[in-house]
Amino acid sequence: MTDSVSDWAVDYDIFDPAYVADPFSIWDDLRDRCPVARSPRYGGSWLPTRMADVTEIARDIEHFSSREITVVPTDADSDVLPAGSPPIQADPPVHTWTRRLLLPWFSHSRVATYEPYTRDLCNQLIDGFAAAGSADAAADYAQQIPVRVIGRILGVPDDMSDTFTGWVRSILEFAYDQERRIAARDEAVTYFLGEMERRRGGDGDDLISTLLRSEVDGEQVSDAFILGMVGLALIAGADTTWSALGSSLWHLATHEDDRKRLVADPGLLPVAVEEFLRAYSPVTMARIVATDVEVAGCPMHAGDRVLMNFPAANRDPDAFEEADRVIIDRAVNRHVAFGAGIHRCAGSNLARMELTVAIEEWLQRIPDYRLEEGSLVTWAGGQVRGPRSVPVVFP
Numbered sequence: 001m002t003d004s005v006s007d008w009a010v011d012y013d014i015f016d017p018a019y020v021a022d023p024f025s026i027w028d029d030l031r032d033r034c035p036v037a038r039s040p041r042y043g044g045s046w047l048p049t050r051m052a053d054v055t056e057i058a059r060d061i062e063h064f065s066s067r068e069i070t071v072v073p074t075d076a077d078s079d080v081l082p083a084g085s086p087p088i089q090a091d092p093p094v095h096t097w098t099r100r101l102l103l104p105w106f107s108h109s110r111v112a113t114y115e116p117y118t119r120d121l122c123n124q125l126i127d128g129f130a131a132a133g134s135a136d137a138a139a140d141y142a143q144q145i146p147v148r149v150i151g152r153i154l155g156v157p158d159d160m161s162d163t164f165t166g167w168v169r170s171i172l173e174f175a176y177d178q179e180r181r182i183a184a185r186d187e188a189v190t191y192f193l194g195e196m197e198r199r200r201g202g203d204g205d206d207l208i209s210t211l212l213r214s215e216v217d218g219e220q221v222s223d224a225f226i227l228g229m230v231g232l233a234l235i236a237g238a239d240t241t242w243s244a245l246g247s248s249l250w251h252l253a254t255h256e257d258d259r260k261r262l263v264a265d266p267g268l269l270p271v272a273v274e275e276f277l278r279a280y281s282p283v284t285m286a287r288i289v290a291t292d293v294e295v296a297g298c299p300m301h302a303g304d305r306v307l308m309n310f311p312a313a314n315r316d317p318d319a320f321e322e323a324d325r326v327i328i329d330r331a332v333n334r335h336v337a338f339g340a341g342i343h344r345c346a347g348s349n350l351a352r353m354e355l356t357v358a359i360e361e362w363l364q365r366i367p368d369y370r371l372e373e374g375s376l377v378t379w380a381g382g383q384v385r386g387p388r389s390v391p392v393v394f395p
């Protein structure tokens, strides 16, 4: 790990255990005295904390490029991922056509077809621990769901899910450990190149097979782009949703009134899910300054990195009343957990379905649960924040 932080305004580190444990008080402090913080760590970056600044940057694709979206520079990736991970790691025009190829997979109507599988999966997982009276709501449940759903969309066997989870954690949660990240990246690339070879020329209806047959402007999409899109679908589709689900289940384990209210009124769940997404937003992406620009009086220079702090924007008191309170029936909730502008999450319909179904099934089968006394809840940080272990007990 890195040295501990002395002043968050000029030396923040989003991997620091203090930031992972409680980023909220750090953002509140920064918003008051230095709304766009600066840090020399990992090659240097800026960290906005106000909704107005975060959304301004997200929408300004002229000055802020998505060609690099990680906090830790990943220059070494270009050898094995020559097209990067589009659309998230691309600017127009590549962004436009790669996003268009992915969007149909996550439309409302397509997502509805994944719901029965998701519901069955949730119940099978609960069957595995219901009788025991205890479970790890993060590791035994939240972590198991999105990776299997995205695996099904990709058309890969269910038994790959633990391997996928390991890759995703090494790439995101342990990004500061270059050796670990690169080893996982290489394994994932080798695996997906193999899967592409197996499916080439076939008529499969999974995402990989369909991308292999797709054409843009009369030309076949090259392997480099397909590899990038497939890898992104796994990374974006797994850790993000399992983190949001883990946080929601943790909240309900620690806030009895909210849990009882949702058990009594499951119809409120979609509104509560939006509030969980706002209050416990998992995702922070980066941008690279394309040409010099000023934001909130800060002179940003070409090549500087900026962290799109969607989670902090969602706690900005100028944007939300009682921003630090979780209000599960919040009426107006224009959160940016899924980002803003042209890169807004392509999988938000899928994420919302998974969250709603998984919480609904859990509360139906385990309406009364709480944290296990004396046990340790652990959180993962970095660019995707969420709990890794939430030990709970239920009568």
Ligand code: HEM
Binding pocket: 058, 066, 069, 087, 088, 089, 099, 102, 106, 150, 232, 233, 234, 236, 237, 238, 240, 241, 244, 281, 282, 283, 284, 285, 286, 308, 310, 336, 337, 338, 339, 340, 342, 343, 344, 345, 346, 347, 348, 350, 351
């Ligand atoms: C709670 C769960 C999720 C959250 C909070 C989330 C959040 C985000 C955010 C903040 C962005 C914008 C990144 C940026 O501006 O650079 C994004 C983009 C994206 N997300 Fe999600 N996401 C979630 C689930 C998913 C799922 C399930 C998928 C399905 C594969 C997915 C696929 C994508 C893709 C493809 C993009 C890139 C869109 C583009 O660049 O045009 N996400 N997501």
